[in-house]
Amino acid sequence: MATLDPESPVRRALLAGATLALAAVAAVGLVALVHDRAQPYIDASRRAERLRQLTAILGDTAYDNDPLMDTLPVRDPEYLGTTDTLTAHRVRLGGQPVAVLLNVVAPDGYTGAIRLLVAVDAQGRVLGVRVLAHRETPGLGDFIEERRSDWIRRYDGRSLDDPPPARWLVRKDGGDFDQYTGATVTSRAVVRAVRNAVTYFERHREQLFARPTLAPAP
Numbered sequence: 569m570a571t572l573d574p575e576s577p578v579r580r581a582l583l584a585g586a587t588l589a590l591a592a593v594a595a596v597g598l599v600a601l602v603h604d605r606a607q608p609y610i611d612a613s614r615r616a617e618r619l620r621q622l623t624a625i626l627g628d629t630a631y632d633n634d635p636l637m638d639t640l641p642v643r644d645p646e647y648l649g650t651t652d653t654l655t656a657h658r659v660r661l662g663g664q665p666v667a668v669l670l671n672v673v674a675p676d677g678y679t680g681a682i683r684l685l686v687a688v689d690a691q692g693r694v695l696g697v698r699v700l701a702h703r704e705t706p707g708l709g710d711f712i713e714e715r716r717s718d719w720i721r722r723y724d725g726r727s728l729d730d731p732p733p734a735r736w737l738v739r740k741d742g743g744d745f746d747q748y749t750g751a752t753v754t755s756r757a758v759v760r761a762v763r764n765a766v767t768y769f770e771r772h773r774e775q776l777f778a779r780p781t782l783a784p785a786p
Contacts, residue, residue: 622657622669625687625696629667633660640776642670647768649673649681649761656776665690665777668769671700674761678753679703682712686765690777693727697762709754719748719755723762728770736763 619636635657643653650673657669667689674682682702687695697720699712711717722745728736737743738755747755769776 622685623659625669625685625698626659626667627696629659629689629695631659631661631666633658635659635669640778642768642772642776644768647672647764647771649675649764658777659687663779667695668776670765670769672761672765672768674757676753676757676760677702677704678709678751678757679705682754682757682761684758684761684765686762688766688769691727692729692766692770692773693725694723694762694766696721697723697758704751704754709751711748711751712754712758717748719746720758722746726762726766728763728766733763733767736760 615636619634622635623631638658638660640656640658641653642648642656643651645651648654648670652673654671654673656671658665659667659669667687670686670688672684672686674684680703682704683700685698685700687697689695698714699720702709702712704710704712711719714720731744735742735744736759738745738747738752738759740747740752741756743759745755745759
């Protein structure tokens with residue numbers, strides 16, 4: 569059987585190809601190893617950021633549980649604004665209820681649904697409202713974002729007693745909340761969604777703050 573000359577171009581090409589293939593396999597293996605070792609740190613960093621974003625709305629409210637773990641699936645198309653099942657995050661201190669973070673939807677924004685996070689304390693007062701996602705007109709409807717305007721902070725400290733439900737409307741409709749100039753539809757949608765979120769809380773307070781059910785031991 570014929571053998572290739574060690575100095576032939578074909579042999580050199582084959583050797584170079586084999587060397588590159590081995591290097592590629594080694595590189596892939598090294599990347600996989602680094603990824604596997606780094607993944608727990610990446611996951612922990614992402615989780616910490618999720619927790620920070622979720623609880624920033626609480627301000628100085630003290631708590632000692634993990635709201636990312638202490639959750640409850642909730643569904644109420646009338647008061648939560650969607651037929652989807654959403655997540656309520658419970659906030660506790662020493663095992664006692666402090667607040668609940670409700671994901672809600674304002675389905676009637678000017679250009680579509682507006683997704684909100686509404687924090688309500690154990691007494692039924694709004695701790696804060698933040699917009700999670702929307703498609704309102706840039707430069708006009710995006711005033712609902714905290715980074716662009718303080719309008720969304722006008723709900724802080726409010727409850728169904730302040731003002732009463734009938735006055736949870738924009739001023740143009742005879743209510744107590746200012747509408748943003750040129751964006752009444754967006755303003756109206758958010759006011760209604762926050763009022764509905766607080767109403768949902770009042771109707772389901774006991775369920776929302778029920779202790780999590782522990783899974784049976786294997």
